[in-house]
Amino acid sequence: MGSVWPQSHMRNEPVPTIIEKPTRVEAAGNIPKLIDEYVGRVNSEDASISIAHMRSPSGWTEPGQTPEFAEYTVVLRGTLRVEHQGGALEVHAGQAVVTRPGEWVRYSTPGADGAEYIAVCIPAFSPQTVHRDRE
Numbered sequence: 001m002g003s004v005w006p007q008s009h010m011r012n013e014p015v016p017t018i019i020e021k022p023t024r025v026e027a028a029g030n031i032p033k034l035i036d037e038y039v040g041r042v043n044s045e046d047a048s049i050s051i052a053h054m055r056s057p058s059g060w061t062e063p064g065q066t067p068e069f070a071e072y073t074v075v076l077r078g079t080l081r082v083e084h085q086g087g088a089l090e091v092h093a094g095q096a097v098v099t100r101p102g103e104w105v106r107y108s109t110p111g112a113d114g115a116e117y118i119a120v121c122i123p124a125f126s127p128q129t130v131h132r133d134r135e
Helices: none
Strands: 023-025 033-040 051-056 068-086 087-092 096-099 105-109 115-122
Touching: 087 096
Parallel strands: none
Antiparallel strands: 023 033, 033 051, 051 115, 068 087, 068 096, 068 105, 068 115
């Protein structure tokens, strides 16, 4: 009679892991924004990548930053404004934006509907590596 365990478990190979729910983390900015981290330093103790679902209201803005990580952002709803040293980008629903390590950026949602988006940071976001501007 065969084993009930998957063959990969018997050989000590990695198996997929379900992440049951995100962890709500505190956001920087002038008014509250929701950040639900699914993968990263807080929810999954993973320092190599973070994946978070963001929901920011109209009028939200955060301090500028010069992070040590790349950030890949996919806008699901509304418009995300990304200021950079050369100007600003308006990233609309269905679009994405990539910022690279060492690049100064400031995110905001000035539109009437705010924005909802997924942010992926490589390596994972951390307060120690985001290097926010002092205001």
